[in-house]
Amino acid sequence: QEIKDITLRQFGTGVSNLNDVGQKVKEDLGFTLEMTALDSDSVTQRAATQPDSFDIADIEYWICKKVWPTGNLQAMDVSKIKNYDKIVGIFKDGRLTPESTLAQGTAPHTVGFVEGEGSKTFATEQTNWMTLIPTIYNADTLGIRPDLIGRPIETWAELLNPEFKGKASLLDISSIGIMDMAMVCEAMGEVQYGDKGNMTREEIDKTFAIFTEAKKNGQFRAFWKTFDESVNLMASGEVVIQSMWSPAITAVKSRGIPCVYQPLKEGYRSWGGGIGLSANLSGMALDAAYEYINWYLSGWVGGYLMRQGYYSAVPETSKEFMTENEWGYWFEGKPATDIITSPTGDTLAQAGETRDGGSFYDRMGHVACWNAVMDENQYMVRKWNEFIAS
Amino acid sequence: MRTGKDLELVTLTKRYGVTTAVDSINYVFQNGTYVCLLGPSGCGKSTTLRMIAGHESVSDGSILLDGFDISHLPPAKRGTAMMFQSYALFPHLNVRDNVAFSLRMKGVDKAERNKAAGEMLELVHMTDFADRLPAQLSGGQQQRVALARALVTKPRVLLLDEPLSALDPFLRIKVRAELKRIQRELGITFLHVTHGQDEALALADEIVVMNNAVIEQAGPAREVWNTPKTEFVARFMGGHNVISLEGAKVALRADEVLLGEAGLPATVTSVEYQGAHVAMTSMTDHGEEVLALVPEEQFFLSPKNPGDAVRLAWDEGRLHRLQA
Amino acid sequence: MRTGKDLELVTLTKRYGVTTAVDSINYVFQNGTYVCLLGPSGCGKSTTLRMIAGHESVSDGSILLDGFDISHLPPAKRGTAMMFQSYALFPHLNVRDNVAFSLRMKGVDKAERNKAAGEMLELVHMTDFADRLPAQLSGGQQQRVALARALVTKPRVLLLDEPLSALDPFLRIKVRAELKRIQRELGITFLHVTHGQDEALALADEIVVMNNAVIEQAGPAREVWNTPKTEFVARFMGGHNVISLEGAKVALRADEVLLGEAGLPATVTSVEYQGAHVAMTSMTDHGEEVLALVPEEQFFLSPKNPGDAVRLAWDEGRLHRLQA
Amino acid sequence: MEKRTKSFYVLTAFFALFILFLYGPTLTIGILSFQGPEGGLTFPMRGVSLNWFRELYMEQAVGDIWGAFRRSLVLGLMVMVTTVTVSVMGGFAFRKRFYGSGILFYLIIASLVIPSILISLGVGLIFNQFGLKIHWATSGFGSQLTWTLPFGLLIMFAVFNRFDKSFEEAARDQGASPWQTVRYVVLPIIAPSLIGVALFGFTLSYDEFARTLLTSGSYNTLPLEIFGMTTNVTTPVIYALGTLTTLFSLLIIGAFLLTVWIMGKRRARFGSDAGKGV
Amino acid sequence: MLKNRHIQGWLQASPLTLILIGFLILPIITIVVVSFWQATEFSIIPAFSLENYQFLFGSPVTYKVFFATFKYALITWAMTLAIGFTVAYYLAFHIRSQTMQIALFLLCTIPFWTSNIIRMISWIPFLGRNGIANSALQSWGIIDQPLEWLLYSDFSVILAFVHLYTLFMVVPIFNTMTRIDHSLIEAARDNGASGFQTLIHVIFPLTKPGIMIGTIFVLTLVMGDFITVRFMSGSQKANVGRLISNDIALLQYPSAAATAVILLITVLIVIGILLRFVDIRKEL
Ligand SMILES: Nc1ncnc2c1ncn2[C@@H]1O[C@H](COP(=O)(O)OP(=O)(O)OP(=O)(O)O)[C@@H](O)[C@H]1O
Ligand SMILES: Nc1ncnc2c1ncn2[C@@H]1O[C@H](COP(=O)(O)OP(=O)(O)OP(=O)(O)O)[C@@H](O)[C@H]1O
Ligand SMILES: NCCCCNCCCN
């Protein structure tokens, strides 16, 4: 059997399961990478219940926290990862810079390592066995339609401002949505959390009470589950304020519709994704998978993702695949010196524009919390379900 | 005799696209008579009846009842009632409610309409079945319910489209006696479509023979049977032979054909036993078929078989000349 | 005369659950005869026929053909063929293929089976229609195709279940002559179920009258008609009166009833014109209905109307005593 | 009865509105699928082009429309053949009124009325519990059959309710074996209805979403892919896909109608004088 | 021969039976069993527990959602019945040429053969805040603010249901109506019934079996739906199906199973009641 006969099946959210990546893999590495794009819930479900249906799981860290105990994934040998050293600190010890404080929630480093090859519990510090290889991450905040709002927005609390009744939206993925809610409740001063990333039942109840009340009062226009839904809601004017993903805002803007990725005084809610290996992978396919991982971190994908507005886990290597203008605009938060285009050629920004939120360090340095799976997650999920159904 | 209350058709015409189903017919149905409309399939009988009932629009001409033109009134306003071939009883209503239906439509209250329905059911001897659904009745019983339902509207003219065709031969004979009785009792006009000439003869005071969308002959039953005007009527009414004699067609009743030593030579082609009579068909040397109805005893004195040579004779006075 | 080739029913019985549809009947159908099975609805005619055909299992008794017990053979192996009331022509096959169907099932090659089918179609005068589908044929034509299809198997016995009931009265008379002709030409046994006694009389060499699952009377057509054994047969065959005289029931042909000055007093209840005759029903003082068939000329010399008093007379020798 | 009443005109207007209601939205996205390259998901139209149809043929950023289409086509054909076969056999069985046929009948009704998501959930759970791999051609296939078979069987019941038994008796009388009777008489007579069953089988499968949702495994069928696109695509390419799938459905119905029409034509090739009384 | 019939029947029904056992009965049994199990974040634990039912019946949201399910089902049923009956009535009794009848009937059924999801999303450009409906109404001066309730509301959910499922009502009703003997209508007219009276006293009662079958279709489709509600309400509303699908999405299989069991029982009771009024096999 030759490497070119190998097919690896990868699934994940539409964010990073891009067919362009599959093509580039074929070119660079010779084997076939099949991509299936799903929404976050389906991703969790598949990772947890259908281990046979994939070789590579492209999932988020909070999903990893849920799924790892099933044993459907195998730990990765750090020594085989060439660019391990260049991976940003967030994914290793949780600190962007040595002086950074740790954010609340399921931060990637808390579920990034296990004690040994077959271990089902997470290690508290770096080990030789990684659960996911970090690939992509970002810091989210509220996206707004400045043309329809017409005044500055500075705090998460604005999401429940009655001024935006029927024009606000929320993300219907519990582990992410609950953190947005917590940011809002905290900003409103309605709830003081011990640890937002690990709420007590009372805190959960209080949070949902506030949002259920708002929902009953018609605050929300719709809930969304995927990137593109959020884009459509915002672009069509159905919604003017909602927590959004940076590239989604770019997508709205690229249609000539004003949309701002609004930095807020309370900070960002961050998320991170990585790729994991199916427990079933072995032999040549496993070798191919490691090859793929090393390729992934070697810069091409990183550049591709960065040019969409995400961040690469190994920014250094990505830099080689970006122009100076691009690197300046996307990473350093500098004004563009020329037009900025997406990897598929769409114009995203004109010369002179700067990225909302500034540089990598401005953004990732102000992370207030990560998407989270808490101890009371099951309770929270049921309450979430009730909230959606109420 | 003609009264003011008669039903009159005036150049009544029905066209379906290019085909003319009823072609400008004129007729007066005298009040209180039992009329049978007779004719081969497709000659326009049903169409005529349905125009009178108001279920088919009139293309031309008019229908007068009592001197009033009713041809544009809705069915229920015409003073006619129709009994359908398939009876068209409402399957979800019991016998009583079927009969009382028209009264209910008029808003008559329940007690009153049940009383009226009860009377009608008595007339047709169906009182005991008032609570049954149509599906629980035999064909003959359904027929009587349909009759009661049509009569409860107190029509001046009852229209019946092949009312007996769904019944078996025995029931048919029984029910036709009943129809006749009821018509007598009520004294209203019955207009009955059939294509059985025995049925027409048995029931009708007057027979209207239709063919090709027009009336071929009409008159009292006996007259039509005894003196058919045309070859068509003679053949259609049955029991007649049509023979060419001296260049003209004449009709001769089959029971007037005698078998003898002298007469027209012919060869027997078929023999049908009919109980009291034997129907013997023979072929003359001119190639004309002649039917002889011979009383059975007489026939079996010297039985004939297909192939036998016979001589056919008749009393000249019995020949009846037909229109060309 | 009885030959070894006859069809014989021996204590043939059919039970459906608790109801007995055919109750232990015995009969010998002589080879080459035209037999009509006559009786009221539900008396077991179809069931008998279908047992002979092999479409209904036998509950008890047996069916012999040629001395062999065929009661457990499959339909096609019995030497019988069946013509269905609805004809059951295969709607997807043209006339020729319908007729050739049995040969195709046997594996006969195309040329040969088309030839055989062609011959049969000639017999029934349907050669010109060989390429048509059944839906493109009239009722009478379909009937003839069904006949050809049944006959192509060269059956010893042809079974016909109400073969004429789907035809209108005129066609019925025409086709029955054809049936008779074909039976004569082929010389095989026809077993024909009907509930029309006129049809039975016209066609049958022999009539079998069934009632309540048993054979009530059987014999040559004339015999059955002229000397009914029971009141049921007398009434069922029609044209007879059943009168109680001196404590016994007697039958009297309706055409033997005379109207005179003396005789049994009665009141006319209905008068039906029948063409050559008038059927006059009257009620005797004992409450018995008597039908008199009076030649029409004679009747109209002194016409009677319902309600008139009449005197009924007859020739004593014509009375025919019935079994109790 | 020739004159039209007022209610006729009122009802005609109602019917026209109903048709507009049925077709309006579909036509809307039909029109929007011809947006120019700059166009979005809503009106106004920004130019007119075939751009989004062309896009469909090119690889999307995510997903695999044509693979999904191929799978749905294969699955549809599998379901179609199975539905026809099993329904016909079941139809024959039910004519016999065998012991327990009543219960089986209620199962069929249950299969028809059970919420799709239960089948999806239950089949998913079973495969999970037995450690079987779910796949559109196994678990997905079986789940879809629980939806198409009741339709097929109901059609077969209707067909056999109206089927004249004397055709079979006539065939047996003519010496046909039971198998020959089925092959040469029953099947040809019920053939048009079988085309109907096939059409139902195919399109119900081709469109099925809920029952396939949790039972299709690694690869999406077309409805799942479309569902994915509604959440993953922000351009009129989804409308182009909608327009194309609608056209494809129309093509299938067209083919069906054409077949029935040709069959009818072939049968009616010769003139008819039925009813002329010969 | 008798025994033979039963054996043959079962033989011919065996593929059907096997499929139904494998993909209907077993799944239902599994769901019932699992509904008594417990779950973790990522797996289900086969340990008997009534916890799922306790939680289900203990939450006011459950009752609310069941109420919403019935509300959607009833309103959709009433609308589809009104529309379906009218359309079928028009086709069956006001269109005289049979060719025209078939053509118009086909015209009605064509959308039925196209993707439900496509049909659903096609409403969005129509009903949105800046959609066709609002723009038109605004440009005609009927409203000056866009109507918010056109989209992402109960209205849009029910509208989509009616759009998707009216055909399931039209088809059986039309089928029953075309089998009504036309002479019954004439008989009613002959008996003096007005068009409306004929409709109420003759056509409607005779159409009941078709209405029942259509009702069964519509009720089960709506009660079991989860995707229409999600799409058309912008995820804001829920019926039982959505409750189940949310649970499934969050890997709460036992909880989903418990809800599913209750939903199944509800649907079967509703259909059981309807089946008492109609003999489906006879009406086909
Ligand atoms: N609705 C219609 N459209 C077109 N032609 C019709 C219609 N109804 C009847 N016809 C034609 O009109 C002619 C007369 O039909 P009608 O039904 O009156 O005949 P009929 O004498 O009642 O025949 P039957 O004895 O067979 O009932 C026939 O040629 C028939 O084909
Ligand atoms: N398959 C069956 N199951 C139960 N009873 C039956 C069946 N077929 C016939 N019968 C009953 O057997 C009796 C005889 O029926 P059969 O059909 O032989 O009567 P028939 O003389 O042919 O009547 P008709 O003149 O009405 O055709 C009837 O009482 C009938 O109800
Ligand atoms: N449960 C999905 C219903 C699918 C109906 N789509 C139309 C297919 C043709 N009946």
Ligand SMILES: [Mg+2]
């Ligand atoms: Mg007629």
Ligand SMILES: [Mg+2]
């Ligand atoms: Mg019979």
